[in-house]
Amino acid sequence: MWDFHHSPRKTLLAERYQLHLTQPSACARQLLDGTADLGLVPIAALTPALRIVPGCAIASQRQVRSIQLIAKKDLADVKTVAADTASRSSVAYTKLLFRHFLHTRPAFHAAPADAAGMLREHDAALLIGDPALLALEQRSAIEAQVGPCTWHDVATMWNSYTGLPWVAAVWAVRAEIPLSQRKREQLFLDLNTSRRHGQENIEALVGEWMPRLAIPPATIRTYLTENIHYLLDAPCRSAIDEFRRLAAANHILPSLEPIPYLAL
Secondary structure (H helix, E strand, O other): OHHHHOOOOHHHHHHHOOOOOOOHHHHHHHHHOOOOOEEEEEHHHOOOOEEEEEEEEEEEOOOOOOEEEEEOOOHHHOOEEEEOOOOHHHHHHHHHHHHHHHOOOOEEEEOOOOHHHHHHHOOEEEEEOHHHHHHHHOHHHHHHHHOOOEEEEHHHHHHHHHOOOEEEEEEEEEOOOOOOHHHHHHHHHHHHHHHHHHHOOHHHHHHHHOOOOOOOHHHHHHHHHHHOEEEOOHHHHHHHHHHHHHHHHOOOOOOOOOOOEOOO
């Protein structure tokens, strides 16, 4: 999102796009109900009514750190999971890991993203995004309240089982929107140029995020440069297909035709 928030391209993009920031799950909902035309969408929310915009992804090739499954007992013995539902994909990935690879079916319960509070009531807690990163920094304090826990990086688990990257979200546009070839090319260029400029300004992003999160700058820097993978490359496309195939087979998502990509 670098160019949407920073000069010199911020003013130009404001003429083309009306920006609305929200949670990933809400972003998908607005796109599907027609109140948004373009969205950064969790892959669990993709449908044939959408077209994936090539080029950009929120993914991880191994360890992501921002999706943490914290358990008070062995995962095979977990019966209940308190889940932050901010990302539908992360919840679906976690259900899939239990059902398909561990052959168990714990109950999932929506809960505020508070690790200690979640673990006081349930066997495990699923934390997503900033709360997960903060929990890692506060691990000792959390375990002092609820006892020893095992901490599992969901992206690492997925990669270990499948050999594929973990993909959280992609840009998608509503299929019914008429886009000329020129507009499709402009959309691709705008989004991918912004992604590239963001990667070229990591230190500036670290400086911007330090006041917002109680996380050391080195941790933010590592997250942005090593944990997150930003390209929707061939392995990520394969990972999306495999995730949706397994999720449908395990009755986590409906069985759907492959999601089309926006033609360029």
